[in-house]
Structures are given as structure tokens and as C-alpha cells.
Amino acid sequence: MSYLELKNIQKSYFLGAQEFPVLKGIDLNFDLGDFVSILGESGGGKSTLMNIIGGLDRNFEGQVLVNGNKLDHQKEKALDQYRRETIGYIYQSYNLIAHLSVLDNVLVSLDMTTLSKKDREKRAQELLVKVGLADHMKKYPKQLSGGQKQRVAIARALASDPKVIIADEPTGALDAQNTEEVLALLNEIAAEGRLVIAVTHSEIVAEAGTRIVRLADGQIESDERIRPAYDSQDKEMLHSRILPRLASVKTAFKHFRHNLGTNSLIILGTSIGLFAVVLFSGLGNGISGYMSNQITKIANPQVMSVSRYVKSDDDDQSFGQSTDDKPAFTQSQLAQIKKLKHVSKVQSADTLLNVNAGYNNQNVKMTSLSTWNDSYSKDSVVAGHAPTKTGEILLDETAAAKKLDANNYKDLIGKTVTLSYQTLNAQKQPVMVNFTATVSGIGKSSTRGLQMNAVNATTVQNALKQANLDSDPKSISVKIDDLDNVTDTAASIDKMKSGSTRLYKTTTIQSVISQVQTYVHLATTILSTIAGISLVVSALMIIVTMFMSVTARTKEIGIIRALGESKRDIRWLFISESVIVGLLSATLATVFAYAAEFAVNGLLKGTADYAFVQISVGNVVTAFALALIISWLAALLPARRAAKLNPIDALAND
Numbered sequence: 001m002s003y004l005e006l007k008n009i010q011k012s013y014f015l016g017a018q019e020f021p022v023l024k025g026i027d028l029n030f031d032l033g034d035f036v037s038i039l040g041e042s043g044g045g046k047s048t049l050m051n052i053i054g055g056l057d058r059n060f061e062g063q064v065l066v067n068g069n070k071l072d073h074q075k076e077k078a079l080d081q082y083r084r085e086t087i088g089y090i091y092q093s094y095n096l097i098a099h100l101s102v103l104d105n106v107l108v109s110l111d112m113t114t115l116s117k118k119d120r121e122k123r124a125q126e127l128l129v130k131v132g133l134a135d136h137m138k139k140y141p142k143q144l145s146g147g148q149k150q151r152v153a154i155a156r157a158l159a160s161d162p163k164v165i166i167a168d169e170p171t172g173a174l175d176a177q178n179t180e181e182v183l184a185l186l187n188e189i190a191a192e193g194r195l196v197i198a199v200t201h202s203e204i205v206a207e208a209g210t211r212i213v214r215l216a217d218g219q220i221e222s223d224e225r226i227r228p229a230y231d232s233q234d235k236e237m238l239h240s241r242i243l244p245r246l247a248s249v250k251t252a253f254k255h256f257r258h259n260l261g262t263n264s265l266i267i268l269g270t271s272i273g274l275f276a277v278v279l280f281s282g283l284g285n286g287i288s289g290y291m292s293n294q295i296t297k298i299a300n301p302q303v304m305s306v307s308r309y310v311k312s313d314d315d316d317q318s319f320g321q322s323t324d325d326k327p328a329f330t331q332s333q334l335a336q337i338k339k340l341k342h343v344s345k346v347q348s349a350d351t352l353l354n355v356n357a358g359y360n361n362q363n364v365k366m367t368s369l370s371t372w373n374d375s376y377s378k379d380s381v382v383a384g385h386a387p388t389k390t391g392e393i394l395l396d397e398t399a400a401a402k403k404l405d406a407n408n409y410k411d412l413i414g415k416t417v418t419l420s421y422q423t424l425n426a427q428k429q430p431v432m433v434n435f436t437a438t439v440s441g442i443g444k445s446s447t448r449g450l451q452m453n454a455v456n457a458t459t460v461q462n463a464l465k466q467a468n469l470d471s472d473p474k475s476i477s478v479k480i481d482d483l484d485n486v487t488d489t490a491a492s493i494d495k496m497k498s499g500s501t502r503l504y505k506t507t508t509i510q511s512v513i514s515q516v517q518t519y520v521h522l523a524t525t526i527l528s529t530i531a532g533i534s535l536v537v538s539a540l541m542i543i544v545t546m547f548m549s550v551t552a553r554t555k556e557i558g559i560i561r562a563l564g565e566s567k568r569d570i571r572w573l574f575i576s577e578s579v580i581v582g583l584l585s586a587t588l589a590t591v592f593a594y595a596a597e598f599a600v601n602g603l604l605k606g607t608a609d610y611a612f613v614q615i616s617v618g619n620v621v622t623a624f625a626l627a628l629i630i631s632w633l634a635a636l637l638p639a640r641r642a643a644k645l646n647p648i649d650a651l652a653n654d
């Protein structure tokens, strides 16, 4: 039994309905140790026959038997394995991969063997030494002469230790000296017990072998043995394996490096979009944080404001707003709230508007004067102490104190100021309320525009009583025993009813913060989405480049398919390169974003000592996830096209 048997091989090409028969029933047997030359006129079907033997062509009639086993040309995976294990190709035009070094060109084939990394490299080096290229391993194909290129191709064809070497016009592009050397190598290969099948027009090549088969008109014209075949001892051959994904990623990275210029531009373009997304998200975090920081600075989150509910309240979310138009709390309502679980203190929290303050012939109009309660943070007192006792007042540093005593405003502490403001009595008649208070301290609001004037609540109640006005509070502040109970207690106060009428409306600091954060989040999401639109452009850029790359690398696809890589490997090769571009874009975007964070926060330090840009790990992870998705999706179509290429057509591509 011969190693390779061809039984009645017939092949026609069709142009429309018209049939062009090329092979008209070829029966041939090949043995290991033979160097067979196939001669024939141009267009006689030699390459067609080689593509069938080599497992590249699947559309023909007849049978190919390898070692007695029928090769099923309909099973693509089995054919991939056959090419990987059994076949080595040598082409007239060398077909080396331009972006890989000489050593890497040989390793492409060795990556599909079960040898260890070290042994693969050792074998590649040994083969290159054998073909006389010991000093050229690190070079790239364009740095080699024609003869040297063909030797690399021979080393590559031998790398996976195949039983059959198909050489298509192996010396067609070589001078006499190189032809002689290559033929000597082919003889050596046959002497190792392999089958060498060379397609040629050259009688010199034919004469160098052991057997000559002549094709004419799609049939065998003659089959002549000119020398005995070499001994073919049945030795252990290397085992093949499916190409590991990591090997494709490495090859993709090498191509990425080879194309660094174009890829850098794509990375830059993609990273700008991702950078904007990360920066805006970081800005959102910073502003949200700043807002809650500011709010909790002026107000104690453990204290909530409660006012009487009136229907138009639904949209009112502002904390500490004047509640002049609302009904006051009755004493029994105050007691009812005081009795609730978790409520530790109930205090008046009214705000008087436009209060006139006078001291030593100086007058100032305070836009607001609140009744001091536990919702204010101690931080708002910058000198003296809070107005906790009856008859005490805290004056805002800039809005009141400095205006009353420009030179030594802190000396106001301990001094008495006169206060007056206008309000309405039960008959809606304007009434002036006059009272005095001793300055207990100077206050400062951490929020621009807000004044920190506060007076002891009893002081105001006494003044109101004196003016025959209702002194019950319109708004109260309710202190809760623990921060964790604030939300639940607020909910139960909101639910309290008299009959079917809702009684109270609460405003917690947390609800104000959440509201603010919702708006900030909405704004940053809109900004990030606008920035994200540029990512669509990036994706298109990657798609176009990948399609161009598939076109430019068509031949390479044919070469690696002939070496035994599967469609899956080709898809993975292109997707890997795109993903490398995506991940590097995300890395660059992250670097840009952190640099911008540093710069923006540095610039704004003078405005407020707060980091306005706060990029979180989540923002960075999002950028990487986006980059991964975009690059993956962008590569899908081009990779699919590359994988679908017919290896024969791909190899024929110039």
C-alpha cells in the first residue's frame, strides 16, 4: 500500500453553465522517500491537483487515501488537521509573512505542534541552521534575497514534521546556484523518508528527483522512475494540536506592532472618546460629593425639617425655606411628634425674612434670621458660641457683623443689637415685631449666598407674644437618635393623618442630597453619552481599518490556512488585534483622565479646597468594558470576512 493514493480524481471549473474539465480521472500512488516531479504544459491542471492533494480544494470527484484512510474533503476540521500534520507547502513566490521575522515565520507552523515553547524555538533554530540561515533568523523577509526566502519557506514547510512536502515551482524564481542548493535540500528531505511532490516546468528540477509524472490534457501521459526511492523508515513524527488562542493573540500583537503608525492614530482617536466619558463621570462623582459635603456641612443629617403639609407642597424639596404661608404646629401636634420612637428632640425651626438689625447707629437688613436648632452644624460658628440661651443671637460674619462694626466686628460679641421685622397678624394686617438680643457669636455659612444669622427660638416666641401674635412654630426641626433611623421616621411622620388629611411634610438632608445627586447624575450621563457618540466614530474607524487589513492580508490568510490554521483561528487573529487596539485605547484614556483629574483639581484648588474630579475604579472599569465591546463588535464583520476566504483564492491573491 502506498502512503498517498489518488483514485480517479476529476475536477472541472465552471464559467456559468459552461464546464471546463481540468483533471479527467487521475490515478496515482506516491510512496514515502520519493521525490516526484509533476511536469506538464501551463494550464494543464498541476496546481489544481496539488491543491487537492494538499487538502485546500474540497470540490472535486474521486478519492484521496492517506496511509490507506480516505480523506473526507467535506469535513473542514479534519482537513485543517491534515494540512497541519501531514502537509508542508513550498511556493514559487515563497509566501512568507512580511510582518514576522524569519524565526517567527517558522514558528507559526510550530505553534500548531505539541512541542514545548523551548523545544519549538530549538527546532525552528535547528531547521534554519540546516537551510543555511543561522545568521539571518532575526531578519524580516524583505531583508532577504530570493534564495534565502525560499530556504525560510523550506524550513517552515518542514517545521511541523510533515510526511508530504508539496513544492509548487520551488525554483521558479531562483538563479542556477540557488536552484541547485534548493534541489539538494529537497533531496535531503526525501531522504529523511518524506514524500516530496514538486510541480514544475523545469527539466532540471525533474531530473533532480526520483520519479517524473507528466500530465497532458488532464490525464497522466507518463510515469517514469529515474532513480530508486529513498529508504523510508517509519519514524515517530511530531504531533499537531489546534492553535492555542494565545498564539493568535501573539501573532496579532506582532502585526499590531508592524502597523504601529496607523494603530497609534486609531488608539488616539478612540481614547479621546473614552477619556471624555471617564472625565465626565469623574466630574459627576466630584460634584455630587461636593454638594453632599456642602449640605452636610451646613446641616446636621440626623435632623430633619418638618412643616405642616399643604397640598402645593408636593414639589417643595428645599431645606429650611421660609414657611410663612403654612399653618403653625399646635402644642398637641408638637407633643405627638415628640412622642414618636427615635425622636430625641423637637425644636422650632422658623426663618424670619428681612430682619433689620441695629447697633450703634448702624443698621443692616438681614435677608434671613433663623431660629437656632440642632440642624445647624457647630462649624457654622466662627467666633463666640451658638445662640442656645434665650436672648442670644448669632450674626453672619459678612452679611451682618462686618456691616454693623466694620473694624472690630468680633467685639460685637456680648453687645446687644436691636431687631425688627414686619409680619402679618391673624387679620392679615401688617405688624412690626421689635426685640433685642445679645450677640453670642459670629456665624459663617459654607454655602455662598446663604446667611448664617440665627436667634434663640424662645427670644422670637417672646417677641411675638409681646406683639400679640401667634408664637407657635411654622416649621420644626426633629432630631433623630440615630442616622440609620432618619429615613424610616421621616416616612412615618409623612404618613401621619388627621382623618384623611395628611398633616406633615418632612425634608431630610438625605432626600435633598439624593435629589441633587439625581440631577448631577442626569447631567453627567447626558455629557458622557454625547462624548460616547464619538465612540461610534471610533468603532467605524476600527471597522474600516480592519476591512482594509483583511484585504491587505489576504495572502497571509491563505498562507496560514495552508499551514493548517482553521477559520476560527483566522477570526480570532483579527478580533485579537482589534481588542488590543481597544484595550490600549482604554489604557491611554485612563492615563489622560487621571492627568486631567490632577490638572483640574489643581487649578480649582483656589476656588474650593475640594477634588471636583473624582475618577472611580468603576469609571475606569466602564471605560475598559466599553473599549472591549466596541473593538470586539467592530472586528466581528471583518474577521468573519477573513475567515470565510477560500484559501486557494487567498493564496492566488497578489
Ligand SMILES: Nc1ncnc2c1ncn2[C@@H]1O[C@H](COP(=O)(O)OP(=O)(O)OP(=O)(O)O)[C@@H](O)[C@H]1O
Pocket: 013, 014, 022, 040, 041, 042, 043, 044, 045, 046, 047, 048, 049
Ligand atoms: N478558480 C478557477 N476558476 C476557473 N478556472 C480555473 C480556476 N483555477 C484554475 N483554472 C483553470 O484551470 C486550468 C488549470 O489550472 P492550474 O493552475 O491547475 O494549471 P497549472 O498546470 O498549474 O498551470 P501553470 O503551470 O501555468 O501554473 C487552467 O486552464 C486555469 O485557467
